[in-house]
Amino acid sequence: MTETIAGDTVGGAKLIGTADRRFPLDGLGLTLVIVALGVIFTLINPRFASVDNFLNILTQASTYIIVAMGMTFVIAKAGIDLSVGSMLALVTCVFFGFIDDGMAWGLALVIMFALGALLGAFNGILVAFLAVPALIATLGTMVAYRGLALLHSSGKLYYGLPLEIVWLGQGHIFGIPVPVVIAAVFVAFSWWLFNRTPFGVHCRAVGGNREAARLSGIRVSRIEVLVYTFSGICVTIGGLIWMARIDGTQATFGTAMEIHVIAATIIGGTSLFGGRGTIYGTLAGAILLTMLNNALVIAGVEFFWQLVAIGVIVVIAVTVNNIRENRITWLETLRVRRNQARNRSVARGSIA
Amino acid sequence: MSVAQDHPASEVPSSGERGRSQEGEEPPLLSVVGLEKSYGGLKAIDGVSLTIEKGEIVALVGDNGAGKSTLIKTICGALRPDAGDIFLRGKPVDFGSPKDATDAGIETVHQSLGLVDTLTVPENVFLGREETTRLFGLFPQLDLGKMRAETRKLLERFGISVPTLNEPVFRLSGGQRQTIAISRLLLSEPSLLIMDEPMAALGVDEGRRVLDLVVNLRDEGIAVLMISHNLEHVFQIADRIAVLKNGKLVGVVSTSDVSRESVVGMITMGVASIDPKRTDR
Ligand SMILES: Nc1ncnc2c1ncn2[C@@H]1O[C@H](COP(=O)(O)OP(=O)(O)OP(=O)(O)O)[C@@H](O)[C@H]1O
Numbered sequence: 001m002t003e004t005i006a007g008d009t010v011g012g013a014k015l016i017g018t019a020d021r022r023f024p025l026d027g028l029g030l031t032l033v034i035v036a037l038g039v040i041f042t043l044i045n046p047r048f049a050s051v052d053n054f055l056n057i058l059t060q061a062s063t064y065i066i067v068a069m070g071m072t073f074v075i076a077k078a079g080i081d082l083s084v085g086s087m088l089a090l091v092t093c094v095f096f097g098f099i100d101d102g103m104a105w106g107l108a109l110v111i112m113f114a115l116g117a118l119l120g121a122f123n124g125i126l127v128a129f130l131a132v133p134a135l136i137a138t139l140g141t142m143v144a145y146r147g148l149a150l151l152h153s154s155g156k157l158y159y160g161l162p163l164e165i166v167w168l169g170q171g172h173i174f175g176i177p178v179p180v181v182i183a184a185v186f187v188a189f190s191w192w193l194f195n196r197t198p199f200g201v202h203c204r205a206v207g208g209n210r211e212a213a214r215l216s217g218i219r220v221s222r223i224e225v226l227v228y229t230f231s232g233i234c235v236t237i238g239g240l241i242w243m244a245r246i247d248g249t250q251a252t253f254g255t256a257m258e259i260h261v262i263a264a265t266i267i268g269g270t271s272l273f274g275g276r277g278t279i280y281g282t283l284a285g286a287i288l289l290t291m292l293n294n295a296l297v298i299a300g301v302e303f304f305w306q307l308v309a310i311g312v313i314v315v316i317a318v319t320v321n322n323i324r325e326n327r328i329t330w331l332e333t334l335r336v337r338r339n340q341a342r343n344r345s346v347a348r349g350s351i352a
Numbered sequence: 353m354s355v356a357q358d359h360p361a362s363e364v365p366s367s368g369e370r371g372r373s374q375e376g377e378e379p380p381l382l383s384v385v386g387l388e389k390s391y392g393g394l395k396a397i398d399g400v401s402l403t404i405e406k407g408e409i410v411a412l413v414g415d416n417g418a419g420k421s422t423l424i425k426t427i428c429g430a431l432r433p434d435a436g437d438i439f440l441r442g443k444p445v446d447f448g449s450p451k452d453a454t455d456a457g458i459e460t461v462h463q464s465l466g467l468v469d470t471l472t473v474p475e476n477v478f479l480g481r482e483e484t485t486r487l488f489g490l491f492p493q494l495d496l497g498k499m500r501a502e503t504r505k506l507l508e509r510f511g512i513s514v515p516t517l518n519e520p521v522f523r524l525s526g527g528q529r530q531t532i533a534i535s536r537l538l539l540s541e542p543s544l545l546i547m548d549e550p551m552a553a554l555g556v557d558e559g560r561r562v563l564d565l566v567v568n569l570r571d572e573g574i575a576v577l578m579i580s581h582n583l584e585h586v587f588q589i590a591d592r593i594a595v596l597k598n599g600k601l602v603g604v605v606s607t608s609d610v611s612r613e614s615v616v617g618m619i620t621m622g623v624a625s626i627d628p629k630r631t632d633r
C-alpha cells in the first residue's frame with residue numbers, strides 16, 4: 001500500500017530505520033491473522049476451506065465492508081457514526097414502502113439514495129454546525145432513525161422485490177456473487193478517494209489537527225457534513241445489497257450493526273484518535289470478523305457468545321494498536337526501565 | 353505598565369504615517385484601524401492601528417502575551433476582531449475564514465505550526481491547495497508526483513533534509529517542521545506574508561536562509577509582517593518596527609532611526625519615544 005519512490009531522500013539524509021515504519025504493517029499483520037485463522041478453522045472443519053464457503057463469507061461480509069468504508073472516513077476524521085444500522089433499516093423500509101405502493105424501482109432507488117445522503121448529512125450538520133459531539137449526535141439519530149423506520153413500517157415484514165433488485169443480492173457475474181463484485185469495486189473507489197483525492201486528505205487533516213486544517217484554508221464544516229453524507233451513501237449501498245440478498249427487510253434490521261462496522265474499522269488499524277486510517281485494513285478487519293462469525297456459526301456457538309467474542313476482539317485490537325503507537329505509558333515506562341537495567345549490567349560487565 | 357496606559361500613542365497612529373497613506377497615490381497595501389479583540393474579559397488587543405506598505409518588512413515585537421499572535425490572527429482571518437477595520441489596498445475586507453484571507457493574497461505561518469502530524473510532508477505542504485489532475489478527465493485526483501517533486505525543490509531551497517517524504521511529519525524535528533510550514537508560503541504568490549516567530553526553532557544556517565528569503569521576497573515587492581523576539585534579526589531585516597505592549601501599540605519606528613536600547617525600552621516600559629531625553633525619564 002505504500003510505495004517508496006526512488007530519490008525519496010532529500011539532501012542525502014539517511015532513511016529512518018525500517019523498524020520504525022509501523023503503519024504499513026497494519027494490513028499485512030491482519031492478513032496473516034486471517035490466513036492463520038483460515039488454516040485453524042480448516043483443520044477443525046475441512047468444509048471451511050471450500051471456494052463456496054469463501055465466496056459465502058465474502059458475500060456475507062459485503063454489506064459490512066461497504067458500510068465500514070464510510071466508517072473509515074468518519075473515524076479518520078475523528079468522528080464516529082453510531083446511526084449506520086438504523087439508517088440501513090430506515091432506507092430499506094422506505095424503499096420497500098414505495099415498491100409496495102407500485103412505484104417504479106428506478107425512481108424508488110433514486111429516492112432511497114437521496115434519503116441515505118440526507119440522513120447522513122443531517123448527522124454531519126448536527127456535528128458541524130450545532131457542535132454536538134459525534135458520539136451523542138449519532139446516538140440520538142441512531143434511536144430517532146430506528147423510531148422512524150418502525151413508524152414507517154408499523155412493524156411490517158417487507159418481502160418480494162423486483163427481480164432486477166434481487167439480482168444485486170443473489171446474481172452472479174462470471175461465477176462471482178454480485179455483492180462481492182460491488183464490494184470490490186467500492187473498496188477500490190474508497191481507497192482512491194481516501195488516499196488520492198483532496199477530499200481524502202482533508203478528512204485526515206481535519207481528524208489529525210482540526211485547527212491546522214482550518215488555518216490551511218480547509219472548510220472544516222463542509223468536510224464534516226460531506227464525510228457523514230458519504231457514510232449515509234455507503235449505508236444505502238450496503239442496505240441495497242443486504243435487502244436484495246434476503247429479498248426482504250424489517251425495521252429492526254441492522255441492529256448492532258454499528259458495533260461490527262466500528263470493530264472492523266478499528267481492527268483494521270484506523271486510529272480512533274483521528275488523522276489516519278487504512279482502507280485495506282478495514283477490508284481485512286471486516287473479512288476477519290465475518291470469518292470468525294461464520295466459524296462460530298458452523299461450530300454451533302450461540303449468538304450471544306458471538307457478541308461476547310466480538311466485544312473481546314475489539315478490546316484486543318484497540319490495545320494492540322495502542323501498544324504499537326506507544327500510547328500505554330506504564331508499558332513504555334516498564335520497557336525503558338528494563339533497557340536501563342540491561343545497559344547498567346552491560347556497563348558493569350565491561351568494567352569488571 | 354502605567355506608562356503605557358497613560359500614553360496616547362496606542363490609539364492614534366503617528367501623524368507621519370497617516371499623512372503618508374493619504375498623500376501617496378496608492379493606498380497602503382494593508383491598513384488596520386482600531387482593531388480590538390477580547391478573550392472573555394481579557395482585552396488581548398486594544399485599539400491597534402497599523403499600516404504596511406508594499407515591499408517593506410514590518411517587525412512586530414513585544415513581550416510574551418503582548419497580543420502579537422492575536423493581532424496577526426485577526427488580520428489573517430483566523431479570528432474575527434470585536435471592533436475595528438481592515439483595509440486591503442484601501443478597500444475594507446472582512447475575512448470569515450483563513451481561506452478568505454489566503455484568497456485575498458495573505459499567507460500566514462502560525463506560531464503553533466499549522467502542520468497535521470499524521471499527514472506526510474507533501475500532504476502538509478500542499479494542504480488546502482493540492483495539485484490535482486483529472487482521472488479519466490473528470491474526477492480531481494492528487495498529482496502526487498508533482499507534489500513530491502515540488503516539495504523536494506522547496507526543502508532543498510531551505511537546505512534542510514528530510515528522511516523520506518512519505519512519512520507522517522510527527523517523526524520530524526521541530527526545525528524541519530518549521531521549515532515545512534514556512535515553505536508553504538512559497539506555493540502561491542502572496543502580496544502580504546505574515547510570519548509568527550518563523551525563526552524560533554531554526555538552526556543558525558536554516559535561520560539565515562529564512563532571513564534571506566524574507567529579504568528577497570521584500571525586494572520582489574511583497575509586504576512582510578514578521579513577529580520576532582530576536583532583535584538582532586529584527587534590526588537586520590526590518591524596515592520598521594511596531595511595538596506592542598498589553599494589547600496596545602506603543603509605537604511604530606523606523607529601524608534606521610532607533611537604537612536597540614530604545615526598542616527594548618519600548619517593549620519593557622511601553623515608552624513610545626525615540627527621543628533620548630524622554631527615554632531616561
Ligand atoms: N485562545 C485564547 N483564549 C484565551 N486567552 C488567550 C487566547 N490566546 C491568547 N490569549 C491571551 O491573550 C493574550 C495575548 O496572547 P498572544 O498569544 O496574542 O500573545 P503573544 O504576544 O503572541 O505572546 P508570545 O510572544 O508569547 O507568543 C495573552 O494574555 C493570552 O493569555
Ligand SMILES: [Mg+2]
Nearest residue numbers: 420421422463
Ligand atoms: Mg505569540
